[in-house]
Amino acid sequence: MIHSTLLLLLALQGDPVSAVTTSTAAEAAASEGAPAAASTTPTAEPERSWTGRVDAGLTLVSGNNESTTGSLQVALGWEGELWTADATAGYTGVRTTDQATGDASTTTRLITATGGVKRFFSTEKNLYGYGKVGARKDVPNGLTKRNDAGAGVGYRFDFLTDGHLDAEAGVSYVSEELVGVADSEDTAVGRFSYDLGLPVSDGAELFGDGEYFKGGDVESFTSTTGVRWHIGEKWFLQAAVQVNWDGTPAPGFSSTDQIVTLSLGVDL
Numbered sequence: 001m002i003h004s005t006l007l008l009l010l011a012l013q014g015d016p017v018s019a020v021t022t023s024t025a026a027e028a029a030a031s032e033g034a035p036a037a038a039s040t041t042p043t044a045e046p047e048r049s050w051t052g053r054v055d056a057g058l059t060l061v062s063g064n065n066e067s068t069t070g071s072l073q074v075a076l077g078w079e080g081e082l083w084t085a086d087a088t089a090g091y092t093g094v095r096t097t098d099q100a101t102g103d104a105s106t107t108t109r110l111i112t113a114t115g116g117v118k119r120f121f122s123t124e125k126n127l128y129g130y131g132k133v134g135a136r137k138d139v140p141n142g143l144t145k146r147n148d149a150g151a152g153v154g155y156r157f158d159f160l161t162d163g164h165l166d167a168e169a170g171v172s173y174v175s176e177e178l179v180g181v182a183d184s185e186d187t188a189v190g191r192f193s194y195d196l197g198l199p200v201s202d203g204a205e206l207f208g209d210g211e212y213f214k215g216g217d218v219e220s221f222t223s224t225t226g227v228r229w230h231i232g233e234k235w236f237l238q239a240a241v242q243v244n245w246d247g248t249p250a251p252g253f254s255s256t257d258q259i260v261t262l263s264l265g266v267d268l
Contacts, residue, residue, distance in 0.1 A: 051077045055238055055265025066097040069108075071261045081123070087115045092242070092259055108259060110138040110244075118154065128154050130168060134211075136222070141257050142250030144177035146220070148213070150191055163198035163205075174218050178250035189215030203230045219247030234267045 053075045061067040073090040094108035116132035129151070136146040152170015159165075172191045177184040193211040200206050210223035226240030242259040249255050 049078055049080060051079075052268030053265060054268065055236075055263040057238075057261045057263025059260065059262050063099075066099060067107075068095045069093070069259065069261060071263055073263070073265075082120045082125075084118045084120075085116070087113075089113045092261065094259065106140050108138060108257065109140050110136075110242075110259070112136050120156075124158075126156050126158060128156070130154050130170070132170075132172075138244070138257075139179060141244070142179045142253035143246070144179055146174065146176045146218075148172045148174045148189075148191075152191065160198060164196070165198075166195045168193045172213065174213055174215070176218050178248075179253070180251045185217045187216030187218055189213045189218050200227070204228065205230075217248050221245045228265075236265050236267070238263045238265055 053073075055071075055073050057069070057071045059067075059069040061069075069092070071090070071092040073088070075086070075088045077086040078084065090110070090112045092108060092110040093106065095104060096107045097104040112135065114132065114134040116130060118128045118130045120126070120128040130153070131151045133149045134147070137143060150170050150172025152168055154166055154168035157165045157167070168191070170191050172189055173186075174189050175184055175186045191211065191213055193209070195209045196207060198206045205228050206226075207228060208223065208225040210221065212221045213219065221243075222245070223243045224240055225243075226238055229237045231237060238261075240261050240263075242261070244257045244259075246253075246255055
């Protein structure tokens with residue numbers, strides 16, 4: 001009788017081990033079905049690859065001769081992990097009036113355009129290969145055209161913490177026409193260039209670039225050197241000097257021209 005009662009109680013209570021196992025499985029199933037908590041960690045925005053810059057200026061000079069200089073420069077750039085690309089376009093015009101005679105003439109009408117790519121050989125971004133095309137025209141100073149296309153190697157020096165200095169050497173094909181010269185000069189030339197950017201104080205930077213061609217009857221050097229003062233997050237004032245030297249100028253023209261520009265610009 002007592003034995004039968006114990007068996008009946010055990011049957012009614014069930015197996016405690018099975019109950020625990022069943023409860024644990026139910027909790028695991030509920031946990032698997034629950035939605036995951038949303039992450040609150042902010043996602044970092046990718047760095048902007050495109051850059052741009054536009055500046056325009058007007059300079060008035062009076063005295064023995066009245067002179068008016070107008071300029072417009074546009075630059076675009078793109079930078080990836082190992083590749084960079086850039087393009088520029090510019091116009092500078094100088095109009096001079098003789099006070100004694102009242103005669104006015106255009107003494108400079110400089111039009112330029114360039115485009116180029118660079119491919120760094122490592123993520124350190126020092127040694128790289130480049131390709132570059134360019135066009136230049138200034139008829140009032142004897143240059144009908146100078147078009148170039150070439151390639152070579154360059155090196156970015158890293159001793160400037162906040163600035164840069166790139167030096168390049170390569171070979172280009174140049175097609176040049178001068179005012180008063182019937183035949184154009186089409187030849188392969190050596191090319192050397194530099195590009196510099198260096199902060200000199202809070203909000204001010206020194207910049208400069210130069211390019212030298214030598215080969216056949218073509219020899220020329222062009223450069224721009226200036227200072228840029230930032231007056232806000234994007235706006236800046238700029239003073240620059242352009243030097244254009246031609247080792248074989250057109251007949252009746254001098255070898256060197258200099259242009260001083262004052263301009264207001266904005267970073268895009």
